[in-house]
Amino acid sequence: MQNLEARIISCRRCPRLVEWRERMGREKRRSYRAETYWAKPVPGFGDEQARALAVGLAPGAHGSNRTGRMFTGDASGDFLYPALRRVGFADRPLSLARGDGLTLDGLFISAVCRCAPPDNKPTAEEIANCLPYLAEEIRLLAELRVLVALGKIAYDALVRMLAGGEIGPGRLGIAGMPWKPELPEKIPPFAHGAQWPIGSAAGRRIWMAASYHPSRQNTQTGRLTRAMFDKVWRKVRELASS
Numbered sequence: 134m135q136n137l138e139a140r141i142i143s144c145r146r147c148p149r150l151v152e153w154r155e156r157m158g159r160e161k162r163r164s165y166r167a168e169t170y171w172a173k174p175v176p177g178f179g180d181e182q183a184r185a186l187a188v189g190l191a192p193g194a195h196g197s198n199r200t201g202r203m204f205t206g207d208a209s210g211d212f213l214y215p216a217l218r219r220v221g222f223a224d225r226p227l228s229l230a231r232g233d234g235l236t237l238d239g240l241f242i243s244a245v246c247r248c249a250p251p252d253n254k255p256t257a258e259e260i261a262n263c264l265p266y267l268a269e270e271i272r273l274l275a276e277l278r279v280l281v282a283l284g285k286i287a288y289d290a291l292v293r294m295l296a297g298g299e300i301g302p303g304r305l306g307i308a309g310m311p312w313k314p315e316l317p318e319k320i321p322p323f324a325h326g327a328q329w330p331i332g333s334a335a336g337r338r339i340w341m342a343a344s345y346h347p348s349r350q351n352t353q354t355g356r357l358t359r360a361m362f363d364k365v366w367r368k369v370r371e372l373a374s375s
Contacts, residue, residue: 134181134270137270138177141247142176144247147259150249150255154174154194154248155172157172157194158170158171162195170199171198171200172198175197175203175244175247175248178203180237180238180240181274183240183276184276184279184374185222185240185241185278185279185369185373186242186271186274186279186280187241187242187281187283188244188267188280188281188291189242189243189284189287190246190253190283190284190287191255192247193206197249198249200229200230203242204347208352213347214226214235217237223235224236224237243270245267246259247266264294268294277339278337278338278372278374279339279341280341280342281365283344284344288343292316292320295314312332312334313332313333314331315331324343325343325344325365326344326364328340328342328368342369343365344361344365345357
């Protein structure tokens, strides 16, 4: 996992994203003017014996691109980490930056794209370039029971990856996984609160779970409430423990 993290951090596969993340790190938001931005690809982090993997979209330009840790430094993380604390996946309800001491227990957090994209919209080719890193994380997380898609883009990417489908110019798949994907003939569409089995290993089921992304756009409009989010994470905890 440390070798993978080093390769992610040094990645420059997508010129548009490299230019954007580095420019944001130079220009900065006024309120963070005194801070040194991470401005590099953001690796996943958490418990390497995790039974649950949460997958988001991409770092925020002034959130994870600044802090170096997924879902940290912006409103999404302010909504996510208290929920994780309430179900015991996190030891505190707040994460401010990479290396701040927060510990995840039973959970690993990652994303479809590792660089902050303009307008939070990576292209299909950029997604395809980055997904092999996520596939490798999934392969290395040998105890996984649940994949948690935070938002439709993450959900669609995970489904296509598990099915060995195509996104952009490349064919995706996860070689050397400790479990075999067993997808239904008709894939359920993305829906908040959805959960369905996607495979099995050594007599245990592997599950997909889905939630609306904890973005400000969703939480401040009431599309995603604390009660809705907590219900998803309680179910994830239950599935991860089975």
